Amino acid sequence: MLYQTLLNTRSHVDFIKLDNVSKMFQNLTVLKKVSMEIHKGEFIGILGPSGCGKSTLLTLLSGLEKISSGVLHNNSTKGKSAFVFQDSCLMPWKTLEQNIAIPLEILNLSRQEIEEKVNKYLKILDLYKFRKNYPRELSGGMKMRASIARALVTDPEVILMDEPFASLDQILRERLVDEIYEIYLRKNLTGIFVTHNIAEAVFLCNRIYIFSFHPGQIIGQIQINKSNMDMKKYRNSDVFHQTCVKIRTILENSNE
Amino acid sequence: MLYQTLLNTRSHVDFIKLDNVSKMFQNLTVLKKVSMEIHKGEFIGILGPSGCGKSTLLTLLSGLEKISSGVLHNNSTKGKSAFVFQDSCLMPWKTLEQNIAIPLEILNLSRQEIEEKVNKYLKILDLYKFRKNYPRELSGGMKMRASIARALVTDPEVILMDEPFASLDQILRERLVDEIYEIYLRKNLTGIFVTHNIAEAVFLCNRIYIFSFHPGQIIGQIQINKSNMDMKKYRNSDVFHQTCVKIRTILENSNE
Amino acid sequence: MFFIKHVLKLEQFWKTQMNRTKINLTSFLYPLLFLIFILLFWEFLIIYFKIPKYFLPSPSNVLNAFILNIKTFLIATLVTLSITFLAITLSIISGVLIAIGVFQYKILDKTISPYIVILQTTPIVSIIPLLIIWFKSNTFITLVICAWIACIFPIISNTLIGLKSTDKSLIKIFRIYGASQTFMLKKLYIPSALPYFLSGLKISGALALIGGISAEFIAGTGGRASGIAYILLMAGYNLETDKLFAALFIITVLGIFIYSLFNFISYLLLKQWHDSSTNF
Amino acid sequence: MFFIKHVLKLEQFWKTQMNRTKINLTSFLYPLLFLIFILLFWEFLIIYFKIPKYFLPSPSNVLNAFILNIKTFLIATLVTLSITFLAITLSIISGVLIAIGVFQYKILDKTISPYIVILQTTPIVSIIPLLIIWFKSNTFITLVICAWIACIFPIISNTLIGLKSTDKSLIKIFRIYGASQTFMLKKLYIPSALPYFLSGLKISGALALIGGISAEFIAGTGGRASGIAYILLMAGYNLETDKLFAALFIITVLGIFIYSLFNFISYLLLKQWHDSSTNF
Amino acid sequence: KKNHGTINSKENNDYFPLVLGTDWFAQAEHGGFYQAVAEGIYEKYGLNVKIKMGGPQVNGIQLLLADEVQFYVPASYIMMSAAKQKLPIISVAAIFQKDIQVLLAHPNVGNDTLENMKNKPIFISAPTAASIWGFLEGKYGYKESQKKSYSHSLTPFLQDKNSIQEGILTSEPYLIEKNFGFKPVAILLSDYGFSGYGELLTTTKKFEEKHPKIVQNFVNATLEGWKSYLENPTLGNELIKNANPEMTDELLQFAHQKFINEKIISGGDAELYGMGIMTDVRWREFANMLIESKAFDKNIDYHSIYTLKYLNNTK
Ligand SMILES: Nc1ncnc2c1ncn2[C@@H]1O[C@H](COP(=O)(O)OP(=O)(O)OP(=O)(O)O)[C@@H](O)[C@H]1O
Numbered sequence A, B: 001m002l003y004q005t006l007l008n009t010r011s012h013v014d015f016i017k018l019d020n021v022s023k024m025f026q027n028l029t030v031l032k033k034v035s036m037e038i039h040k041g042e043f044i045g046i047l048g049p050s051g052c053g054k055s056t057l058l059t060l061l062s063g064l065e066k067i068s069s070g071v072l073h074n075n076s077t078k079g080k081s082a083f084v085f086q087d088s089c090l091m092p093w094k095t096l097e098q099n100i101a102i103p104l105e106i107l108n109l110s111r112q113e114i115e116e117k118v119n120k121y122l123k124i125l126d127l128y129k130f131r132k133n134y135p136r137e138l139s140g141g142m143k144m145r146a147s148i149a150r151a152l153v154t155d156p157e158v159i160l161m162d163e164p165f166a167s168l169d170q171i172l173r174e175r176l177v178d179e180i181y182e183i184y185l186r187k188n189l190t191g192i193f194v195t196h197n198i199a200e201a202v203f204l205c206n207r208i209y210i211f212s213f214h215p216g217q218i219i220g221q222i223q224i225n226k227s228n229m230d231m232k233k234y235r236n237s238d239v240f241h242q243t244c245v246k247i248r249t250i251l252e253n254s255n256e
Numbered sequence C, D: 001m002f003f004i005k006h007v008l009k010l011e012q013f014w015k016t017q018m019n020r021t022k023i024n025l026t027s028f029l030y031p032l033l034f035l036i037f038i039l040l041f042w043e044f045l046i047i048y049f050k051i052p053k054y055f056l057p058s059p060s061n062v063l064n065a066f067i068l069n070i071k072t073f074l075i076a077t078l079v080t081l082s083i084t085f086l087a088i089t090l091s092i093i094s095g096v097l098i099a100i101g102v103f104q105y106k107i108l109d110k111t112i113s114p115y116i117v118i119l120q121t122t123p124i125v126s127i128i129p130l131l132i133i134w135f136k137s138n139t140f141i142t143l144v145i146c147a148w149i150a151c152i153f154p155i156i157s158n159t160l161i162g163l164k165s166t167d168k169s170l171i172k173i174f175r176i177y178g179a180s181q182t183f184m185l186k187k188l189y190i191p192s193a194l195p196y197f198l199s200g201l202k203i204s205g206a207l208a209l210i211g212g213i214s215a216e217f218i219a220g221t222g223g224r225a226s227g228i229a230y231i232l233l234m235a236g237y238n239l240e241t242d243k244l245f246a247a248l249f250i251i252t253v254l255g256i257f258i259y260s261l262f263n264f265i266s267y268l269l270l271k272q273w274h275d276s277s278t279n280f
Numbered sequence E: 001k002k003n004h005g006t007i008n009s010k011e012n013n014d015y016f017p018l019v020l021g022t023d024w025f026a027q028a029e030h031g032g033f034y035q036a037v038a039e040g041i042y043e044k045y046g047l048n049v050k051i052k053m054g055g056p057q058v059n060g061i062q063l064l065l066a067d068e069v070q071f072y073v074p075a076s077y078i079m080m081s082a083a084k085q086k087l088p089i090i091s092v093a094a095i096f097q098k099d100i101q102v103l104l105a106h107p108n109v110g111n112d113t114l115e116n117m118k119n120k121p122i123f124i125s126a127p128t129a130a131s132i133w134g135f136l137e138g139k140y141g142y143k144e145s146q147k148k149s150y151s152h153s154l155t156p157f158l159q160d161k162n163s164i165q166e167g168i169l170t171s172e173p174y175l176i177e178k179n180f181g182f183k184p185v186a187i188l189l190s191d192y193g194f195s196g197y198g199e200l201l202t203t204t205k206k207f208e209e210k211h212p213k214i215v216q217n218f219v220n221a222t223l224e225g226w227k228s229y230l231e232n233p234t235l236g237n238e239l240i241k242n243a244n245p246e247m248t249d250e251l252l253q254f255a256h257q258k259f260i261n262e263k264i265i266s267g268g269d270a271e272l273y274g275m276g277i278m279t280d281v282r283w284r285e286f287a288n289m290l291i292e293s294k295a296f297d298k299n300i301d302y303h304s305i306y307t308l309k310y311l312n313n314t315k
């Protein structure tokens, strides 16, 4: 509640703001002086080489880990964020549908509501047939999808996603990107999206931060303007391809 | 040794052969009447939607699970295969380098040899700096790379890879694909490569099997002829692009 | 179509059931054969070497003593069993509560943990006189308390280590959604601790029995409602070796019964999610 | 550059060390304060209500008895400690071997498992006479055997459940490369079972002490090599309440010592890979 | 006469409630107490007496001090310990004029005197050792190395023909003869100068000071009970078996026979002064014996732990 009012009165303040945030593990600097501003309703992409600190950044944003120095403001409503971890982490002693229902149980919804929502997302993610299976009876991609469903099921205000589509086939992946984009448009979602797929990031996001390897620093920030474009057209537009190439070049250069 | 001689005398026999192999879990048919032949030195790609039974197929090929019906021949030398699982599964109580050394310890190499080989692959996979870290101190992509290093370190005869590059960034991914292709050429490796990335499969493999969803059946088999082409040229050739599009079409159609 | 599926499922079910029974049969068969072999060998030895009954009674002597005193044994068994189960129930409740308390509140951990260890390491035998005074000579309660003290520690220790072994990523998931500590306990920590707890329970079952019996050895009840240890003790004093062995045999059977019971409970609870439940 | 790095590392090291010590200090402080409070309160109560020494000795009485008999106590403590540690060593060796045997060979599992349970549930008290016959009245060995029987089961049970909890995917990895069963045991199963084993060890430590002491209560006859329980027993017979409490206090301290030792070992061994090692 | 089957006398406010703690499960050694309950003798004296059985490790003195029981029946040695610890308890009558502790040996191996048993292995339990070892060591030069663990199995004794076994006159000789078919040599320690009393009626000093009349009545009733038990133990034995179902008639009978034949209760001073008698001479003799064997300090004030004032009236 406090958060909410703060947000309303100070809507000019950024939704999430990092100011010179660093993160160390013992004597290893993983993130160095990262500053970013995320406004409500933005979809932010995070790109960078493996091990550069993307997952670490998300845990900082979600408050699961403490920052080592700098300032971090997060004005999102408590309990209204969702997180898709890089690995699925489902509870092995619960079935798929029970796993997905967990956040709703935490939010104390009625049995019926829970069932409705869970079923809806089970269907969206092609998992309905396997809802009674235990995680160990599922394929890698299915587990990851379950983890996505668990994040979406709460209608979150902010969603943090750590390579959610990595283990999915291209067709499913594209469908899910569309799906999430639609949810994003409909619900005024704020998203932070870690991925290795440049095209996906360019398609989904308003802004993309590019990180360098060791220590993780922002080496590029790309604003994407697609407001008035039809999405299908956008995917095939020149802007799209040019942005992709531009990002690739930044990444390639940073590697040398 | 027995295997080896068998192989030498009957080199006309296929290296690995499946004849109408099916696999059931309880009353769920996961793979149905799969027949394939893999010759020594081939690199086989396996494509198919998430949950279609690709990982299951690999466990059958490696002998880790029993087939439910049909015939499976595997004439590879025992202990000379390597497996990159879909998740990294490292031992949490060992450091990165100790984890990678495990297969070599099983094969009873000398300490020095082990160290040499481990260091070589640590470097190839950009992990050398982190060799003393425990798995929980590594990023998702690093863990996966460690798992790839663990597979390559033994100079295997057959390598089974289950989406090894899924959680890696594009640049690293391409480098690793090149690396593996080189090893393949140099060592006459036989590879079975599960992936969701069509381009990668087309680039690396001689032959690609495409699987349908539920029950997993072979719905397409594509022979790729790139013997005399330079790899850089190949990646930009029309054949390459056409093959990719063709596979995509098969996958898309199967989905409807 | 649906009907056929259902029939198939049923068939599947019975097949697995049968397989399970088969496994259970062989798992009974081996030790049973071993037992029969030992008993026969024992009987033979005693007949062959003419070992006197007082030195080592033969299985047939023991059986005889058992049959002659069956009613006494039955009552005593019931008393001992009720002490044991009361103690286990008490220690499950208190042990789990203590483990959770210690797990949740650092202060509790720091302040009382050492005293729980003390409780565990103080030999029951030495506190029985105190207990007798405190519980106004109600021997039954004294015995239950002794058995309880004897068996609570493995429950606390294993439950606690189980709670602490909860997957760190799962904890994060729950935190993200702002789950309350109570909710997390119920839905996350306790299920995670289950296999450890059950392993502790198996140890505790045996300890409760031993605790109760040892306490009875020391505090002694006598009279109408006396347990199996009293019979064992008196048989010892009266030099009735066969009866003593019969009592020992009953204790052993009780032990196996309690162990099997907890093993079975463990199997039932764990079969859904943990592969270590097979047996032992 | 390298030099500076090294210095930084050293500084880091000492900082963590200091933090660790700080934590340990507070974790000693709380129970210690609690203890001092209780002791003072106890002394006060006894002075205030003029409770006679024979009924409940005051801490100062107990301390006095301790100082007066310090030499006897010291020798007895050494005897008890050696019994306990011998028993624990024996039970670690035999318990782990049995667990591994049962884990590796189905036949062994089926045949002997029930008899291990029997061993566990048979009250020591009732087999001491047999042990005395077998070991030609060598009380020391008898006591060690009793303590061993008392404490082996948690080790077997926990180790076995640990071995069975080994990650299935890791087993697959080892299988692929054709690792021998021995190799897998050494490099995979045993490290996997470690946390379970250590939890069992903590339970066993306490049980070994209790087992030895209980056995001494029953078998003890004194002589040169009599342990602390014998002193406790004799103090009881001779109605020396203060000496009895001093002996009880020593047993408790021994218990805490053994527990802390295993807790520390557990911490050292687990700190690399398991988060549940904090304490308890 | 109707209610005699139960251990409790009828609940009645007119009767003074007392709990008598014994040192073991019900047995012939407690016969007189049960007899007094069974025959209503305590009621006749205005007492409502409940008997609480002891057990292997039940510390009766502690129960007495905690007022859980009002009377307890220790032997002289324990009273000496109490004197050393200055415990406020006091013995008011002695049921057993002789200590019934025996040492048992196999027949025909020459172990028929305490002197001959020197250097032979003795199976002896810790509590027994606590009371008699000082005497054996001090007076007969027994060695610590002779002591062997005894935990209530006679098998080690039976195996070694040279070994010695502790025992009670009224039980082990019978059990051995019955079960193993030979009559063991039984040496009664009291015949060798272990001159303690057994089954001393003992209460706290506080109780004794506050209720001298009750104490007197209890002593009188108990002695009457024992007299009756020696004459015809049927009623008492029934109660005993009721409380301790594992007790056998033969053993009760054997013990009863021993009481009479060895004049455990009616012999010695009792022949002159009546049952229950204690004398300063005997107490001094016993105390000196223990002081000489260094079990106790010579300044020990053993006079405070007994009183003879309730005994003159019984004559
Ligand atoms: N132990 C099991 N019990 C029951 N069903 C199982 C079991 N293991 C796998 N399955 C089922 O088998 C099917 C194929 O699984 P598999 O892991 O082989 O898929 P996959 O092709 O590797 O998918 P992905 O690309 O998502 O990894 C899935 O539908 C899964 O639910």
Ligand SMILES: Nc1ncnc2c1ncn2[C@@H]1O[C@H](COP(=O)(O)OP(=O)(O)OP(=O)(O)O)[C@@H](O)[C@H]1O
Pocket (backbone or CB within 6 Å): A025, A026, A028, A030, A048, A049, A050, A051, A052, A053, A054, A055, A056, A057, A086, B130, B133, B136, B137, B138, B139, B140, B141, B142, B167
């Ligand atoms: N607990 C820890 N202790 C020490 N180092 C850690 C720890 N956690 C992460 N690191 C280090 O932090 C760095 C960044 O890790 P992170 O998981 O954020 O990378 P990432 O960008 O998500 O990589 P990937 O794309 O491979 O998932 C890595 O170098 C890793 O070794």
Ligand SMILES: [Mg+2]
Pocket (backbone or CB within 6 Å): A054, A055, A056, A086, A162, B139, B140, B141
């Ligand atoms: Mg990551």
Ligand SMILES: [Mg+2]
Pocket (backbone or CB within 6 Å): A139, A140, A141, B054, B055, B056, B086, B162
């Ligand atoms: Mg898979």
